[in-house]
């Protein structure tokens with residue numbers, strides 16, 4: 356469960372051996388050491404730019420300013436007049452970026468408003484902005500593009516140009532991942548401009564260290580926008596249920612939700628009762644030893660929640676299993692077990708909770724997998740369930756929005772847990788290295804994304820699946 360090569364390649368001796376032999380040198384990612392901060396970008400230089408016709412300058416300036424960023428501008432580019440005008444109106448100070456030749460002082464992040472792209476010429480503006488800056492971004496820096504959702508454009512060229520941004524982000528992510536730099540895209544719906552601050556904070560922060568090459572769509576808010584001052588302590592007073600919480604990703608999710616102030620109820624199989632108790636005791640949570648596939652599981656979960664807390668604000672369906680075999684050799688019980696734990700149990704528990712077990716505004720997060728996006732030989736059962744989960748969150752989004760809440764999924768890539776420790780050595784090493792960041796993720800990386808979805812920062816995200824995979828080449 357630990358990546359020895361990563362440690363070796365980052366040691367002084369290992370670095371020179373890896374360089375001499377031409378071996379990959381995966382970067383040491385900088386991860387957050389504490390909860391969502393009120394000013395996650397304090398004192399950090401962010402170079403803000405935009406293209407012709409871009410319309411997010413005001414929202415972006417407000418978001419960066421409230422996050423504490425030192426906002427820099429490039430001396431001349433198409434979006435500059437709109438940025439200057441919005442800054443003057445809001446009384447926000449801008450600093451002119453030192454020239455590209457000043458290599459020692461590059462911006463921590465590039466943020467580019469591409470919401471006006473209508474064709475190839477506008478994409479040239481993106482090139483002109485990013486090309487001179489990209490080598491100046493320091494290790495663990497960020498690139499974040501903002502666009503309108505391609506489908507919101509009636510014009511074919513504009514639709515294509517918005518979609519082109521996804522290819523740009525995916526490709527640049529593969530170029531700069533070796534420095535631990537992430538590149539992502541927020542597709543902002545026309546009614547979601549005021550809510551881009553939360554996702555912007557997440558993607559530019561160290562909470563999103565393992566998320567790269569990903570688009571995320573923001574749509575109409577399903578709940579009133581949280582005032583910015585609430586971004587510091589996000590989940591206090593909330594009750595969160597996490598399945599599969601004894602170990603691995605589930606234990607990290609439980610701890611991270613608790614870090615943000617939630618009261619956590621952790622569920623795991625009765626045979627894991629000892630480990631479940633230890634995990635939950637460490638965060639003052641409540642352990643419920645229970646097999647989620649048991650016939651009475653939905654009623655017991657709803658009953659305990661009702662009795663102790665009056666319902667749940669956050670539900671995380673994390674418990675999952677693999678029973679891998681090529682389909683031709685797969686016994687029926689392998690199929691049935693995986694379908695029941697990873698899919699059937701979620702539907703049954705939710706049926707009960709939706710009927711009465713959720714507080715108003717509840718958030719749900721399901722754990723999918725990149726195996727449900729790209730498929731894996733030997734995982735027809737697992738891949739089916741994890742793709743099913745993606746469809747499930749898309750389908751349930753409208754109902755959850757009607758309750759003032761949301762449902763989203765996180766699709767992990769290769770994550771260092773007991774599940775992946777059990778893989779044969781060669782596929783394990785390949786799974787780790789074949790990604791833009793050249794390494795597996797840690798359970799905390801999934802937990803951070805789940806906690807983002809459960810928090811006020813994600814008030815415009817519903818029905819989406821976010822890959823947290825270091826841009827793993829599988830499932831692409």
Ligand SMILES: NC(=O)c1ccc[n+]([C@@H]2O[C@H](COP(=O)([O-])OP(=O)(O)OC[C@H]3O[C@@H](n4cnc5c(N)ncnc54)[C@H](O)[C@@H]3O)[C@@H](O)[C@H]2O)c1
Pocket residue numbers: 598599600601602603604605622623624627645646647648673674675676696722723724725766767768769770771772773774775
């Ligand atoms: N580790 C990875 O690389 C990876 C990649 C993609 C997706 N995922 C998904 O992430 C989730 C967590 O995976 P992990 O790596 O932490 O796995 P893990 O095996 O380390 O932990 C899973 C937990 O779920 C519990 N569980 C299993 N069946 C249960 C049941 N019937 N009732 C109650 N609890 C049950 C287990 O006891 C265990 O504590 C799973 O849904 C998995 O499919 C993991």
